[in-house]
Amino acid sequence: MLSTRKAAFWLFLAVEQVLTAQIPLSPDYHEVSLDSYSHFGHDHGDPLQWDLDEPPAVNATGNLVFETANSLLQHWPSTRYRIGHTIVPGIVPVGTILYHGTITGPHMPTALDWVAVEPEHSMIFCNGTVESGYWHATLAVTRPMKVLYFDGNSAAKVSEGTMDTQDLVAWSEMKPEWFENELQRIQDLCKWGQQNGIDGFVRMEMNFEIMICNFTSHMELISFSNVESLRLGDDNPTDLPNDPNTMHQVFEMMHSASWRENYPGETRIILDYSGLISFYDNDLVPSLVPRHSESNTG
Ligand SMILES: *[C@@H]1O[C@H](CO)[C@@H](O)[C@H](O)[C@H]1NC(C)=O
Numbered sequence: 001m002l003s004t005r006k007a008a009f010w011l012f013l014a015v016e017q018v019l020t021a022q023i024p025l026s027p028d029y030h031e032v033s034l035d036s037y038s039h040f041g042h043d044h045g046d047p048l049q050w051d052l053d054e055p056p057a058v059n060a061t062g063n064l065v066f067e068t069a070n071s072l073l074q075h076w077p078s079t080r081y082r083i084g085h086t087i088v089p090g091i092v093p094v095g096t097i098l099y100h101g102t103i104t105g106p107h108m109p110t111a112l113d114w115v116a117v118e119p120e121h122s123m124i125f126c127n128g129t130v131e132s133g134y135w136h137a138t139l140a141v142t143r144p145m146k147v148l149y150f151d152g153n154s155a156a157k158v159s160e161g162t163m164d165t166q167d168l169v170a171w172s173e174m175k176p177e178w179f180e181n182e183l184q185r186i187q188d189l190c191k192w193g194q195q196n197g198i199d200g201f202v203r204m205e206m207n208f209e210i211m212i213c214n215f216t217s218h219m220e221l222i223s224f225s226n227v228e229s230l231r232l233g234d235d236n237p238t239d240l241p242n243d244p245n246t247m248h249q250v251f252e253m254m255h256s257a258s259w260r261e262n263y264p265g266e267t268r269i270i271l272d273y274s275g276l277i278s279f280y281d282n283d284l285v286p287s288l289v290p291r292h293s294e295s296n297t298g
């Protein structure tokens, strides 16, 4: 009995000690622990003096780097701030299911080509002819696929900067006038990838997609389905389709993209944050900010 009470007493004391140790709210504690900020040697160093309503300094980029890292592989922030500034290596793990719409019949692509992470997205590329049929392939990753991710709305075919980071990797310079030159782009990216052990490139269009450098080295075919044509045509992509069936498919594509709007975003692509390179960081790379402040305000 006595020993139980003794134990309870010591337990009480121990808990009291732990709780005390976890409440660092005394003014003295702040003085001591925040002193280290003064080593940064500028006026705003001391958090006690922070004005949280003050915007970041004009040319500050730390806030942008932080926000970018917080938005990777998420559909909404990559749409809202569509011009990417970040490249990140990653892995598509074994067992991941990917989709490809073909236009030439039930044949695996022998050349460089694209896959989607959702069938609703790849289906719109099943637009062969009546003779060839409308074929949709489902593929499984069989070896860990090394990819490089371009953040932002990086597959948007516009000349205002969404493809700048790709241009720098493929061609060492930005070529906005080549924004529709997708064939040259995938060829040169894959050539660069071959030298650097990269098997594919992740981008975001209506949803996330992967440019595949070799369809047989890291994937196997699960099925080929002969589907009904969506009859999307080659008109202005913003024109809504006329027939209700196709309209439904287009909404389903938007719906499937909406699953990745916010955190955690697209989780099937595993990024290696330790390899993140930000084009906001002027110590590493020439900044893209001056070029983009022109196009963003324009
Ligand atoms: C911001 O950067 C621009 C362009 O490099 C420069 O002209 C300007 O002086 C900088 N402003 C500040 C406050 O550092």
Ligand SMILES: *[C@@H]1O[C@H](CO)[C@@H](O)[C@H](O)[C@H]1NC(C)=O
Pocket (backbone or CB within 6 Å): 103, 124, 125, 127, 128, 129, 233, 234
């Ligand atoms: C199929 O769709 C793609 C992408 O929208 C387009 O580039 C191509 O011209 C279309 N092909 C046919 C046969 O309609």
Ligand SMILES: *[C@@H]1O[C@H](CO)[C@@H](O)[C@H](O)[C@H]1NC(C)=O
Pocket (backbone or CB within 6 Å): 214, 215, 216, 217
């Ligand atoms: C693609 O990968 C397969 C299997 O690793 C290999 O046999 C083939 O040569 C590769 N194709 C190209 C074009 O490199």
